[in-house]
Each structure stands twice: as structure tokens, then as C-alpha cells.
Amino acid sequence: MSTILLVSLEEETRKEVVNCLQKGGHILFAAPSHKKAIEIVKQREVDLAIVGHRLPKGNGLEFLDILLKQDNSLSIILISGEADLKDAISAIKNGASDFLVTPLKHLEFKKAVARALENKRLVAENIRLKRALENYTKVKLIGTSHLFQKVVDQIRQVAPTRSTVLIAGESGIGKELVAEAIHSLSPRIGKPLVKVNCGALAESLLESELFGHEKGAFTGAFFQRKGRFEMAHLGTLFLDEIGEMSPPMQVKLLRVLETGEFERVGGDKAIKVDVRVIAATNRNLDELVNAGSFRQDLYYRLNVFTIEMPPLRERVEDIPLLAQYFLQHFAKENSKDIRGFTLEVEKVLTSYQWPGNIRELKNVMERAVILAKGPYIQLTELPPKLRLTQTPPDLILMPIGSSIEEIEREAIRKTLLYTKGDKVSAARILGIGLATFYRKLKHTE
Ligand SMILES: Nc1ncnc2c1ncn2[C@@H]1O[C@H](COP(=O)(O)OP(=O)(O)OP(=O)(O)O)[C@@H](O)[C@H]1O
Ligand SMILES: [Mg+2]
Structure with missing residues (x-):
């Protein structure tokens, strides 16, 4: 079952066409104007358009172009009241599959319709295969x-x-x-x-x-x-x-x-x-x-x-590869010459947990490419959230010359800061019993 659109046909021709086609089990639409025809082709899949070719000369041909721009697999038959060979040739050159002259000879007309529909099927099948191939290489x-x-x-x-x-x-x-x-x-x-x-x-x-x-x-x-x-x-x-x-x-x-x-x-x-x-x-x-x-x-x-x-964090070795892949992808998209990332960046990328998995990595790389100033992505071009996993551990720093007592006092102070005042945790971190911890704490006050 095919969908056929009848455009700007003279009343008599339209009747003849409908008469000829109605037993073929096709869906027929009639469009009284070119404008209406274009609307229909935009909205639904049409297999064949049968178009009345009226004087002044040429207007039917421009219209063919517009129709084919909407749907390049559409088949078109032109029907004219005049047997003008020049018109017929240019219609075919412009993508029509046939040019017929009224009054229509039924057999000839039916053959032309069958040929046009077969042509449409072939073109559509080729487009399908091409898309299939694109799809195949896309994944x-x-x-x-x-x-x-x-x-x-x-x-x-x-x-x-x-x-x-x-x-x-x-x-x-x-x-x-x-x-x-x-x-x-x-x-x-x-x-x-x-x-x-x-x-x-x-x-x-x-x-x-x-x-x-x-x-x-x-x-x-x-x-x-x-x-x-x-x-x-x-x-x-x-x-x-x-x-x-x-x-x-x-x-x-x-x-x-x-x-x-x-x-x-x-x-x-x-x-x-x-x-x-x-x-x-x-x-x-x-x-x-x-x-x-x-x-x-x-x-x-x-x-x-x-x-x-498996989540991305469980296959760490894929991270640099994916990062590089997205980097190249976005570099191309943004017309930037970016060759890779520093070792520090790779370390951060592989130690992060990636709760948003590959989508998150892709976004991070897109952002980095946009921010990048040189050919290699730098640590500062990663989101702060990622860099946090790399902040150095808190340190207890004391100048040489400090006494053991002073060092102890500073160790206790810094550890308590770290545990937000939790003395049990602080004692455990320092590796001493809670009683000892309290005794030493008393000394520091
Ligand atoms: N192995 C891979 N190689 C390249 N790109 C990938 C890979 N896996 C995922 N992606 C990309 O990561 C993004 C997220 O992938 P996708 O949308 O398929 O995830 P999802 O599991 O369906 O996520 P959600 O559960 O949130 O819907 C997509 O842009 C996808 O192209
Ligand atoms: Mg999904």
C-alpha cells in the first residue's frame, strides 16, 4: 500500500487518475495548491506525487525541486496538457520519473505509477542501508x-x-x-x-x-x-x-x-x-x-x-583511554590543538571514584578542553571536586629546635583539630591510651 499525492491536477485529469488508482489499494491525497502539497509532504510519508504541469512554463519544475528537498526519496510524475519534448526532458532531468500527456492512456499511466513506486522503494532501501552503515560506524x-x-x-x-x-x-x-x-x-x-x-x-x-x-x-x-x-x-x-x-x-x-x-x-x-x-x-x-x-x-x-x-572505578585502566578519546573528540569539535594530559592529571583521573561514570568523565574532559590554554591539560583545568581527592594530608610541622614537650603539645593540638575535638579518635590516631591522652592534654593546658 502506497501513499500518493495528487497536486494541482485539472478537475478532469484528477477524476481519471483517481479512477485508475482507487482499485490499487493506495492511500490518495489531493492538494489543490503547491503550498498545500509541501505541507503534506512535510507531515507524512508520501511515496509518489502526481503533479499537474500548467503553463506558464517552468513553474512545475521549480516545484519539483522544492518537493525533492523535503523528501529526496519521493517519486514524481508530471502530467501536462501539452506534449512538449523540451519540458519532458527537463522534468526528467529535475528528478521526475515520468512525464505524461493528457488525455491519459490508462495502461501507460498504470505502468508509469508502478515504475515510479518501484523506484521509490529502491531509493528508500538505499537510504536505509546508508543510514545503517552510518549507525554501525557510529557506535x-x-x-x-x-x-x-x-x-x-x-x-x-x-x-x-x-x-x-x-x-x-x-x-x-x-x-x-x-x-x-x-x-x-x-x-x-x-x-x-x-x-x-x-x-x-x-x-x-x-x-x-x-x-x-x-x-x-x-x-x-x-x-x-x-x-x-x-x-x-x-x-x-x-x-x-x-x-x-x-x-x-x-x-x-x-x-x-x-x-x-x-x-x-x-x-x-x-x-x-x-x-x-x-x-x-x-x-x-x-x-x-x-x-x-x-x-x-x-x-x-x-x-x-x-x-x-561494572562501574568505571572498577576498571581503572580504561580511564586514561576514555579520557584521551573524549579529549580528541572535543578538541576536534572546538578546533583546538590538544595532545594529551599531564601525568598529574592522569593520577587524579584514575584515583577519583567517578560516581557519574563515563558520562561524568566525558563532561570533565569537555570542560577541560574548553579551559585548556596549552597542548596538555593541566591539573587546574579539572573541576575542583576532582582535585580535592589529591590535596596533601594534614601535616604536623615543627621547627628543629623544638623540645619533645612542645612537639607533643603541637601533635595533640593538630590531631584534635583534625578529629574536630573527638578525643577518643585523637588518642587512637596518636597510638596512646585514653588515660595517657588525658594526662598529656592536661599538661598542654
Ligand atoms: N565504552 C564507551 N566508549 C565511549 N563512550 C562511552 C562508552 N560508554 C559510555 N560512553 C558515553 O558515555 C555517555 C553515557 O552513556 P549512556 O547514556 O549509554 O549511559 P547510561 O548507562 O544509559 O546512563 P543512564 O543510566 O544515566 O541513562 C554517553 O555519552 C556515551 O556515548
Ligand atoms: Mg541511559
């Missing part, structure tokens, strides 16, 4: 640590199958990127990868987002709308923050996972889709199941293949 997973290589192995292993995958790990660790990699390495590459954040929507909104709704399903549902499951048909659906999904929605999701079927909100027709589901969570689903907020049956269904992503 770059950086990391050489043993723990990360295990993740990469798991991705390679599960990608070609149609198994449901659960990706678990702290915020900012790369769960979405892993989902993209799985999709890109699967036979579903080039088909849609549709993402839904289950934590971001209220329950009723999430339901119509996932399953779509029929016209009139609820107040404000003026049109029928396809849900994400339908959009992801033949492709992959990424359900982010699955742990936030409400129990009633969990029941509905489980049913789709088991049968591949669902109904739109307000509808009763079962819709069948072929969708691979990848879910992600930064919560511990085991705990949620124990607490009763996550259904055990759904957990089992999702848990067929789980990829646990």
Missing part, C-alpha cells in the same frame, strides 16, 4: 580492561540472536550505547531502534506511548496513533529504566514479550509485531522483586541474557 565502544572486554564479548554473543537482553549498571556507564551496539550488530540493523524511557512518563501516558491508541480512546485522542511497539516492528525496542515501570504496565509488557501481541489503548484488535526488546536498569531488580515492586515472572523473562556493566 564506538572504548575500553581494553578485562572487565570491559567481557561486556564486549557478551554483546557479540547475543547481538545476532533475537533474545531479550537486560543491561544492568550504574548511571552513566554506557547502557544505552551497549543497546545501540547490540542493535547495530544484529540482523535488525537498518530497521528502527526505538527508545522509551519508562521512568519519564506517568503510567497512562506510558501505556499509549508503548501500545498507541485509537481515535477517541480518551479525552484529547483526536487521531489514531501508533505506539512504540508498532514503530519498532522488525527492529529493536529499548526500554530504559525498566525498574520504574508500574506493576500494571509490567503485566502488559509481559504479555507482549510472550505473545508478540497487544491492543492499542481503546482498541480491541490484537496487533502482532516482531520486535526485539532490550531493557536497561540502574536499579537492582533482584531487590525490587524481593520488595514486591517488580514482578518475578517479568524479571525471569527479561533476565534470559543479562549484561552487568
Whole structure:
């Protein structure tokens, strides 16, 4: 079934065209003006435009250009009242797939439509493949640590199958990127990868987002709308923050996972889709199941293949590599010549805990690149929070010439400052008993 747009056709020609096409099961739209036609092409996917070519000469050709700029895979047939060879040639040169003259010969017209639609299919398929390839080269997973290589192995292993995958790990660790990699390495590459954040929507909104709704399903549902499951048909659906999904929605999701079927909100027709589901969570689903907020049956269904992503602090050897990767990325983006970072910076980066994981590291490197004055990132170009982990320990400093008594007094004073007056801790730090500590304290007063 194709969508065909009829633009500025003479009344008689339009009737003939409709007559010819209506049995083909196509969706037909008529646009009385060029302006209206452009609006329609902007709003929906049109496969073929059949355009009336009126005098004055030339105006149809400029219009072709505008249409093709909106959608370069669109097929166009021009229909003219005059058999002007020059016009016909320039129409084809401008991207039309045919130029026909009225009165239309039905067979010739039908053949032209079939050819144009086939052409559209070919162009669209090529665009799809090109995008698929871009997608494939876009996903770059950086990391050489043993723990990360295990993740990469798991991705390679599960990608070609149609198994449901659960990706678990702290915020900012790369769960979405892993989902993209799985999709890109699967036979579903080039088909849609549709993402839904289950934590971001209220329950009723999430339901119509996932399953779509029929016209009139609820107040404000003026049109029928396809849900994400339908959009992801033949492709992959990424359900982010699955742990936030409400129990009633969990029941509905489980049913789709088991049968591949669902109904739109307000509808009763079962819709069948072929969708691979990848879910992600930064919560511990085991705990949620124990607490009763996550259904055990759904957990089992999702848990067929789980990829646990270790936090960045547990794979310290990936930090310099990732830092260098982001550094080059942002240097290029900001047209700056930056070659690396100092050893001090590397030490700070590898000793920090990275609660925000790779996303935090990426932000830190972006900031550093913006602040950088020379070819190497300096300590001062890191956020103060990171540098704090490197402040020197508090010192007890005494000039040579001080007596033991003075040294003791200073040691006690500084240690008490450090423990904020806590005498038990101070005694422990100094390695003496509490009674001794009190005795010495008395001396210092
Ligand atoms: N191995 C990696 N190599 C390169 N970039 C990475 C890697 N892992 C993550 N990133 C980058 O780090 C950022 C955070 O990753 P992502 O959004 O996938 O994390 P997340 O686990 O989904 O986080 P959240 O739980 O907060 O949604 C992204 O910009 C991503 O491109
Ligand atoms: Mg995410």
C-alpha cells in the first residue's frame, strides 16, 4: 500500500487518475495548491506525487525541486496538457520519473505509477542501508580492561540472536550505547531502534506511548496513533529504566514479550509485531522483586541474557583511554590543538571514584578542553571536586629546635583539630591510651 499525492491536477485529469488508482489499494491525497502539497509532504510519508504541469512554463519544475528537498526519496510524475519534448526532458532531468500527456492512456499511466513506486522503494532501501552503515560506524565502544572486554564479548554473543537482553549498571556507564551496539550488530540493523524511557512518563501516558491508541480512546485522542511497539516492528525496542515501570504496565509488557501481541489503548484488535526488546536498569531488580515492586515472572523473562556493566572505578585502566578519546573528540569539535594530559592529571583521573561514570568523565574532559590554554591539560583545568581527592594530608610541622614537650603539645593540638575535638579518635590516631591522652592534654593546658 502506497501513499500518493495528487497536486494541482485539472478537475478532469484528477477524476481519471483517481479512477485508475482507487482499485490499487493506495492511500490518495489531493492538494489543490503547491503550498498545500509541501505541507503534506512535510507531515507524512508520501511515496509518489502526481503533479499537474500548467503553463506558464517552468513553474512545475521549480516545484519539483522544492518537493525533492523535503523528501529526496519521493517519486514524481508530471502530467501536462501539452506534449512538449523540451519540458519532458527537463522534468526528467529535475528528478521526475515520468512525464505524461493528457488525455491519459490508462495502461501507460498504470505502468508509469508502478515504475515510479518501484523506484521509490529502491531509493528508500538505499537510504536505509546508508543510514545503517552510518549507525554501525557510529557506535564506538572504548575500553581494553578485562572487565570491559567481557561486556564486549557478551554483546557479540547475543547481538545476532533475537533474545531479550537486560543491561544492568550504574548511571552513566554506557547502557544505552551497549543497546545501540547490540542493535547495530544484529540482523535488525537498518530497521528502527526505538527508545522509551519508562521512568519519564506517568503510567497512562506510558501505556499509549508503548501500545498507541485509537481515535477517541480518551479525552484529547483526536487521531489514531501508533505506539512504540508498532514503530519498532522488525527492529529493536529499548526500554530504559525498566525498574520504574508500574506493576500494571509490567503485566502488559509481559504479555507482549510472550505473545508478540497487544491492543492499542481503546482498541480491541490484537496487533502482532516482531520486535526485539532490550531493557536497561540502574536499579537492582533482584531487590525490587524481593520488595514486591517488580514482578518475578517479568524479571525471569527479561533476565534470559543479562549484561552487568561494572562501574568505571572498577576498571581503572580504561580511564586514561576514555579520557584521551573524549579529549580528541572535543578538541576536534572546538578546533583546538590538544595532545594529551599531564601525568598529574592522569593520577587524579584514575584515583577519583567517578560516581557519574563515563558520562561524568566525558563532561570533565569537555570542560577541560574548553579551559585548556596549552597542548596538555593541566591539573587546574579539572573541576575542583576532582582535585580535592589529591590535596596533601594534614601535616604536623615543627621547627628543629623544638623540645619533645612542645612537639607533643603541637601533635595533640593538630590531631584534635583534625578529629574536630573527638578525643577518643585523637588518642587512637596518636597510638596512646585514653588515660595517657588525658594526662598529656592536661599538661598542654
Ligand atoms: N565504552 C564507551 N566508549 C565511549 N563512550 C562511552 C562508552 N560508554 C559510555 N560512553 C558515553 O558515555 C555517555 C553515557 O552513556 P549512556 O547514556 O549509554 O549511559 P547510561 O548507562 O544509559 O546512563 P543512564 O543510566 O544515566 O541513562 C554517553 O555519552 C556515551 O556515548
Ligand atoms: Mg541511559
